[in-house]
Amino acid sequence: xxxxxxxxxxxxxxxxxxxxxxxxxxxxxxxxxxxxxxxxxxxxxxxxxxxxxxxxxxxxxxxxxxxxxxxxxxxxxxxxxxxxxxxxxxxxxxxxxxxxxxxxxxxxxxxxxxxxxxxxxxxxxxxxxxxxxxxxxxxxxxxxxxxxxxxxxxxxxxxxxxxxxxxxxxxxxxxxxxxxxxxxxxxxxxxxxxxxxxxxxxxxxxxxxxxxxxxxxxxxxxxxxxxxxxxxxxxxxxxxxxxxxxxxxxxx
Amino acid sequence: xxxxxxxxxxxxxxxxxxxxxxxxxxxxxxxxxxxxxxxxxxxxxxxxxxxxxxxxxxxxxxxxxxxxxxxxxxxxxxxxxxxxxxxxxxxxxxxxxxxxxxxxxxxxxxxxxxxxxxxxxxxxxxxxxxxxxxxxxxxxxxxxxxxxxxxxxxxxxxxxxxxxxxxxxxxxxxxxxxxxxxxxxxxxxxxxxxxxxxxxxxxxxxxxxxxxxxxxxxxxxxxxxxxxxxxxxxxxxxxxxxxxxxxxxxxxxxxxxxxxxxxxxxxxxxxxxxxxxxxxxxxxxxxxxxxxxxxxxxxxxxxxxxxxxxxxxxxxxxxxxxxxxxxxxxxxxxxxxxxxxxxxxxxxxxxxxxxxx
Numbered sequence: 001x002x003x004x005x006x007x008x009x010x011x012x013x014x015x016x017x018x019x020x021x022x023x024x025x026x027x028x029x030x031x032x033x034x035x036x037x038x039x040x041x042x043x044x045x046x047x048x049x050x051x052x053x054x055x056x057x058x059x060x061x062x063x064x065x066x067x068x069x070x071x072x073x074x075x076x077x078x079x080x081x082x083x084x085x086x087x088x089x090x091x092x093x094x095x096x097x098x099x100x101x102x103x104x105x106x107x108x109x110x111x112x113x114x115x116x117x118x119x120x121x122x123x124x125x126x127x128x129x130x131x132x133x134x135x136x137x138x139x140x141x142x143x144x145x146x147x148x149x150x151x152x153x154x155x156x157x158x159x160x161x162x163x164x165x166x167x168x169x170x171x172x173x174x175x176x177x178x179x180x181x182x183x184x185x186x187x188x189x190x191x192x193x194x195x196x197x198x199x200x201x202x203x204x205x206x207x208x209x210x211x212x213x214x215x216x217x218x219x220x221x222x223x224x225x226x227x228x229x230x231x232x233x234x235x236x237x238x239x240x241x242x243x244x245x246x247x248x249x250x251x252x
Numbered sequence: 253x254x255x256x257x258x259x260x261x262x263x264x265x266x267x268x269x270x271x272x273x274x275x276x277x278x279x280x281x282x283x284x285x286x287x288x289x290x291x292x293x294x295x296x297x298x299x300x301x302x303x304x305x306x307x308x309x310x311x312x313x314x315x316x317x318x319x320x321x322x323x324x325x326x327x328x329x330x331x332x333x334x335x336x337x338x339x340x341x342x343x344x345x346x347x348x349x350x351x352x353x354x355x356x357x358x359x360x361x362x363x364x365x366x367x368x369x370x371x372x373x374x375x376x377x378x379x380x381x382x383x384x385x386x387x388x389x390x391x392x393x394x395x396x397x398x399x400x401x402x403x404x405x406x407x408x409x410x411x412x413x414x415x416x417x418x419x420x421x422x423x424x425x426x427x428x429x430x431x432x433x434x435x436x437x438x439x440x441x442x443x444x445x446x447x448x449x450x451x452x453x454x455x456x457x458x459x460x461x462x463x464x465x466x467x468x469x470x471x472x473x474x475x476x477x478x479x480x481x482x483x484x485x486x487x488x489x490x491x492x493x494x495x496x497x498x499x500x501x502x503x504x505x506x507x508x509x510x511x512x513x514x515x516x517x518x519x520x521x522x523x524x525x526x527x528x529x530x531x532x533x534x535x536x537x538x539x540x541x542x543x544x545x546x547x548x549x550x551x552x553x554x555x556x557x558x559x560x561x562x563x564x565x566x567x568x569x570x571x572x573x574x575x576x577x578x579x580x581x582x583x584x585x586x587x588x589x590x591x592x593x594x595x596x597x598x599x600x601x602x603x604x605x606x607x608x609x
Contacts, residue, residue, distance in 0.1 A: 050462050076464035088459035092519065093451050096264065101452050105464035107445035111473070114444035115437050121444055122265060129261045168463060 102167025311481030320454030333486020362479025517574025
């Protein structure tokens with residue numbers, strides 16, 4: 001079995017089948033991109049992986065574990081982190097607090113020693129902070145540590161969300177439209193970062209993306225979805241040449 | 253204007269951010285400690301009452317201001333704290349033992365009630381907590397063995413180290429002590445992982461969940477912690493009132509607590525104290541104003557609730573951040589003096605956030 005394996009996932013909302021028998025697998029260390037027109041079921045797929053939606057059938061395996069019966073809050077602990085299409089940041093908290101929340105799964109304290117803020121709690125807080133600082137350096141967020149999210153420009157917010165996901169020390173990173181709403185320069189930076197996440201941090205990346213030039217530049221393999229069904233998988237060149245993808249998504 | 257030059261990560265964790273903080277808060281503590289020399293017993297009693305309200309405010313603030321869960325039933329926890337405390341005292345358990353028991357009992361009650369109730373959200377949660385308030389009031393009336401029913405329950409005058417609590421100076425110091433203690437406890441919880449998880453739940457449940465926050469447990473925990481603080485306030489309130497009757501812990505008291513945190517400023521611990529001062533002194537202010545009003549208005553019943561309501565509406569409309577928010581603006585005005593901009597506190601409108609996940 002491969003590193004990350006989706007087997008026959010079907011999701012239906014009432015009569016609508018958002019995903020119909022979707023199966024694919026991702027190898028360790030790969031950048032795997034999912035493309036497809038609006039309503040193809042891309043975000044639904046992510047929400048199934050992070051256990052927010054319950055699939056009507058199918059199984060998901062990650063790292064030789066069946067994760068399709070786990071609870072939503074257990075997913076982060078398994079090493080899967082994600083970002084959201086419409087930014088789900090903690091708006092009224094600072095960047096630092098947002099990133100520290102990425103360390104939530106590594107907390108060691110309980111309510112009683114937090115109540116007295118014992119030296120042990122402080123020590124683990126400082127350890128978390130060190131990790132957060134690494135991510136801050138990695139994504140150039142030094143200027144924004146103490147800024148409240150609601151005062152940040154959109155591009156930086158996107159970046160903070162990526163940073164927060166990285167703070168969980170993931171093995172698999174799910175990025176939901178990471179480049180949407182970014183300027184050209186920000187998109188170029190993001191491309192480098194995603195490559196670095198793959199090569200330096202050794203994280204497997206699965207992303208949903210619309211910007212085809214960005215997708216071709218970054219991805220190792222691409223999967224195209226339409227109406228909840230897979231229409232093609234393959235290398236970027238193969239997808240570009242694929243007749244079905246051209247008619248369903250890119251347009252002639 | 254002060255520039256804080258950070259050289260250690262500790263500086264982001266410590267309670268006081270800089271020497272100015274330490275100076276002003278020490279000054280405040282010294283003033284509070286010398287208060288009994290400066291003012292008479294009546295006002296000392298009022299300030300004790302404000303301290304009690306502030307402790308209850310901290311409780312509700314953690315639940316509503318930090319975890320984002322509304323509660324219209326917090327008077328129930330005040331009642332649970334007060335009755336448990338009075339019951340224990342009448343059975344000969346000393347004050348020092350009784351207080352921790354009260355805190356544990358209200359914590360557990362909060363957790364037990366919290367687990368089913370917190371599956372609801374928004375308006376439905378508000379209604380459920382409202383029901384909690386009514387149910388608690390009825391339990392206080394019916395469970396006569398425990399509460400004395402409608403006849404009420406006298407709170408024994410207690411002594412600590414041989415000094416009677418009926419002495420207003422002693423009681424004042426006691427309330428102040430518990431307020432400072434509660435403040436530190438609340439600050440500690442809020443700067444550690446648990447407090448951050450609360451804020452996460454408030455701002456985005458879905459993101460909190462995907463970062464590994466167990467929503468059920470943390471919501472129940474928030475309710476329990478909130479209950480514990482409010483229960484402690486209830487125990488002190490029992491001494492302040494002296495005689496417990498079920499109708500003290502009614503919906504109006506719950507609304508007063510809500511008014512307290514909204515007027516004080518949602519999401520700030522300072523707000524609990526500002527709000528408590530406001531709510532504590534408002535009835536006095538109304539009483540004083542009554543003398544100058546025409547008798548047709550002054551003798552109207554329900555003048556107080558009406559004014560409370562009007563003030564709540566005005567705060568929500570014009571200063572949603574409460575007194576603390578206003579205080580921050582005034583502070584910034586002087587710090588930035590010639591270059592202050594109103595826009596600093598304007599939130600950017602974000603149109604990207606939708607109900608989609």
